[in-house]
Amino acid sequence: xxxxxxxxxxxxxxTGQSMTLQCAQDMNHEYMSWxxxxxxxxxxxxxxxxxxxxxxxxxxxxxxxxxxxxxxDFPLRLLSAAPSQTSVYFCASRRGQGNTxxxxxxxxxxxxxxx
Amino acid sequence: GQQVMQIPQYQHVQEGEDxxxxxxxxxxxSNIQWYKQRPGGHPVFLIQLVKSGEVKKQKRLTFxxxxxxxxxxxHITATQTTDVGTYFCARGTGNQFYFGTGTSLTVIP
Numbered sequence: 001x002x003x004x005x006x007x008x009x010x011x012x013x014x015t016g017q018s019m020t021l022q023c024a025q026d027m028n029h030e031y032m033s034w035x036x037x038x039x040x041x042x043x044x045x046x047x048x049x050x051x052x053x054x055x056x057x058x059x060x061x062x063x064x065x066x067x068x069x070x071x072x073d074f075p076l077r078l079l080s081a082a083p084s085q086t087s088v089y090f091c092a093s094r095r096g097q098g099n100t101x102x103x104x105x106x107x108x109x110x111x112x113x114x115x
Numbered sequence: 116g117q118q119v120m121q122i123p124q125y126q127h128v129q130e131g132e133d134x135x136x137x138x139x140x141x142x143x144x145s146n147i148q149w150y151k152q153r154p155g156g157h158p159v160f161l162i163q164l165v166k167s168g169e170v171k172k173q174k175r176l177t178f179x180x181x182x183x184x185x186x187x188x189x190h191i192t193a194t195q196t197t198d199v200g201t202y203f204c205a206r207g208t209g210n211q212f213y214f215g216t217g218t219s220l221t222v223i224p
Binding site: 031033035040041042043044045048050056058059090092102103104105106107108109 | 121124148150156157158159160163203205210211212213214215216217
C-alpha cells in the first residue's frame with residue numbers, strides 16, 4: 001500500500017492565483033482531512049470528509065474548498081491564494097468516523113509559498 | 116475551548132537524559148492521541164489513550180492519561196538521537212481533531 005500520497009511536494013504561487021492540492025489514499029478509509037501547519041501553531045484542521053459526497057468545515061476553512069467524489073481522493077482547492085496561506089499542508093486519513101478515534105495516517109505534505 | 120495546551124514548547128537534553136512533555140485541557144477529554152514528527156517529515160501516530168489513569172509503554176516511551184482525563188504526558192527514558200523531533204498531542208471530538216502546539220525535542224550527543 002502507498003498509504004496517503006500528496007502532490008505536489010512544493011509549490012510557489014502569486015497572490016490571487018488558484019491551485020489544487022491533491023491527496024489520495026489506498027486504505028479504503030472513510031475519513032479524510034486536511035490540516036495546515038504553521039510555526040508555533042501545531043496542526044489546524046481545514047476541512048474533513050466522512051465519506052464520498054460528504055464534507056464539512058474544520059477550524060480554519062476560509063479560503064479553501066474541498067470535494068470528495070470518491071473514497072480515495074480528497075483534493076483541496078485554493079481559489080485565490082493569499083500570503084496568509086503560506087504553510088505546510090498535510091492530508092490525513094483514518095478508518096471510521098465520529099467517535100471511532102482510530103489513528104490518523106498522514107501524507108508527506110505540500111509546502112506552499114504565496115508571494 | 117477545544118484546544119489542548121502543550122508544554123514545554125522546546126526542550127534540549129543531553130543524550131541519555133529523560134524527557135517529558137505535558138498536554139493539558141480545561142475540559143474532560145474522551146481520548147488523547149500522541150504523534151511524533153521528525154524534522155521535515157509528517158506526523159506519525161504513536162498511541163491513543165482513552166481510559167482514566169491509563170498508562171501505556173512503548174520501549175523507552177511511557178504515556179499517561181490523567182485520572183480526571185484532563186491531562187496527559189509522554190515520558191522518554193534515556194533519550195537517544197533518534198528521539199529528535201516534535202511531539203504532538205491531539206484530542207478527538209466528534210469528527211474533528213485538535214492538536215497541541217507540540218514540544219520540539221533536541222538531543223545533544
